[in-house]
Amino acid sequence: MNKIIKNVRINGHLSAIVIEDGRIAGVGASVAAWPGAEIIDAKGLTALPGLVDVHVHFREPGLTEKETIRSGSAAAAAGGFTTVLAMPNVLPVVDQEGRLKEQLALNEEKGLVKVGQIAAITEDLTSNRLTKLAELKAIGAAAFSNDGHGIQEAQTMLTALTAVKKVNGLLTVHLEDNGLANGGVVDPKAGERLGLKGLTALSESTQLARDIELVRATQARYHVAHVSSKQSVDLIRQAKLAGLPITAEVSPHHLFLDESMVQADDPNYKMNPPLRSKEDRQALIAGLLDGTIDLIASDHAPHTADDKAGSMADCAFGIVGLETTFALVYEHFVASGLVDLETAVAWLNQKPIEAFGLQNAGQLRAGDPADLVLIDEKTTFTIDPKDFHSKGKNTPFAGQKVHGLVVTTFVNGEAVFSKD
Ligand SMILES: NC(=O)N[C@@H](CC(=O)O)C(=O)O
Ligand SMILES: [Zn+2]
Ligand SMILES: [Zn+2]
Numbered sequence: 001m002n003k004i005i006k007n008v009r010i011n012g013h014l015s016a017i018v019i020e021d022g023r024i025a026g027v028g029a030s031v032a033a034w035p036g037a038e039i040i041d042a043k044g045l046t047a048l049p050g051l052v053d054v055h056v057h058f059r060e061p062g063l064t065e066k067e068t069i070r071s072g073s074a075a076a077a078a079g080g081f082t083t084v085l086a087m088p089n090v091l092p093v094v095d096q097e098g099r100l101k102e103q104l105a106l107n108e109e110k111g112l113v114k115v116g117q118i119a120a121i122t123e124d125l126t127s128n129r130l131t132k133l134a135e136l137k138a139i140g141a142a143a144f145s146n147d148g149h150g151i152q153e154a155q156t157m158l159t160a161l162t163a164v165k166k167v168n169g170l171l172t173v174h175l176e177d178n179g180l181a182n183g184g185v186v187d188p189k190a191g192e193r194l195g196l197k198g199l200t201a202l203s204e205s206t207q208l209a210r211d212i213e214l215v216r217a218t219q220a221r222y223h224v225a226h227v228s229s230k231q232s233v234d235l236i237r238q239a240k241l242a243g244l245p246i247t248a249e250v251s252p253h254h255l256f257l258d259e260s261m262v263q264a265d266d267p268n269y270k271m272n273p274p275l276r277s278k279e280d281r282q283a284l285i286a287g288l289l290d291g292t293i294d295l296i297a298s299d300h301a302p303h304t305a306d307d308k309a310g311s312m313a314d315c316a317f318g319i320v321g322l323e324t325t326f327a328l329v330y331e332h333f334v335a336s337g338l339v340d341l342e343t344a345v346a347w348l349n350q351k352p353i354e355a356f357g358l359q360n361a362g363q364l365r366a367g368d369p370a371d372l373v374l375i376d377e378k379t380t381f382t383i384d385p386k387d388f389h390s391k392g393k394n395t396p397f398a399g400q401k402v403h404g405l406v407v408t409t410f411v412n413g414e415a416v417f418s419k420d
């Protein structure tokens with residue numbers, strides 16, 4: 001059935017959205033009625049294009065006690081996300097054609113939102129044997145990544161980038177030099193204070209410096225996942241000035257937290273890469289504002305309560321993010337007056353769509369899939385993990401008061417989440 005959403009705020013003006021056969025048929029103040037359409041009164045709520053997250057971990061198959069495609073995609077919908085890209089570090093790893101076909105079928109069957117799939121770039125995420133990129137891309141891999149692991153050998157990265165270029169693909173990288181990381185769990189400064197092993201930011205930036213030379217040589221499309229340090233921002237800025245095909249993402253926790261806020265040995269603050277210094281955080285914000293960093297991605301990394309129990313010394317790395325990202329971005333960037341809503345939304349819709357060349361995600365334009373979200377900009381609410389649809393409850397943002405409440409999320413014109 002066709003729908004018309006009326007009394008909806010778009011770019012500050014009251015407007016209406018017509019949805020026909022799952023697509024946006026029209027947007028505009030003059031669209032008052034549409035024959036035979038179901039009328040939805042948005043009562044002045046703000047409409048945004050459905051948000052896009054290019055970095056999530058749904059743990060199915062193999063680790064479903066942490067998350068399933070159903071629970072993860074319910075979290076996405078509740079967070080205003082209509083398209084997400086899932087990382088391949090499930091069990092078994094998505095590193096061969098049969099696995100990818102099976103994973104795409106599972107994502108389609110169980111996903112409440114559009115769940116795209118990233119395939120591994122090497123077998124098992126840690127070997128030096130490349131996966132079959134051409135075949136994986138033809139089957140539907142959205143990109144390639146060994147997220148969770150850095151690529152240790154320059155030679156492996158060179159062959160990976162050469163192969164990525166050949167298939168006109170995209171590599172999204174987790175930067176981590178195992179020798180420099182040396183089993184660390186927090187930034188060295190926090191480590192000193194708390195008696196925990198430090199993980200130096202050089203582990204990220206030295207590998208990035210190496211990779212930039214390899215991107216210069218191969219001209220392959222290269223995307224930096226979860227940038228955490230000033231050095232990395234500076235390297236990406238220079239690489240972009242040199243015209244290299246590099247994009248980058250930053251996670252909300254690296255934008256809104258720093259190591260000085262880790263006051264105790266608390267697993268809610270353990271993620272990879274770890275929170276860095278105040279100066280690093282300021283450089284990440286500056287990098288996002290000047291376009292060096294293209295977009296925001298949650299790195300939603302759910303774990304069980306058991307996996308996140310005890311000390312940061314040995315609990316799992318990772319926190320959830322799908323249900324807090326939009327509100328945190330809204331609160332810290334939009335409500336604070338730093339940027340307008342359109343700029344913030346671009347980091348969560350247009351920029352990820354462009355960086356990953358996504359074909360099936362809507363941007364709230366006539367003809368696009370009707371992927372959209374209705375937001376309440378006025379109501380203050382408190383982040384409470386008890387409200388999460390995700391099985392993962394670990395977040396350092398619990399108790400924070402924020403704005404930017406997701407009220408309804410539509411995928412292809414169908415409501416997949418409604419706040420009761
Ligand atoms: N970010 C994390 O701390 N953890 C991720 C892996 C990753 O994104 O590197 C996970 O899969 O749990
Ligand atoms: Zn990672
Ligand atoms: Zn990740």
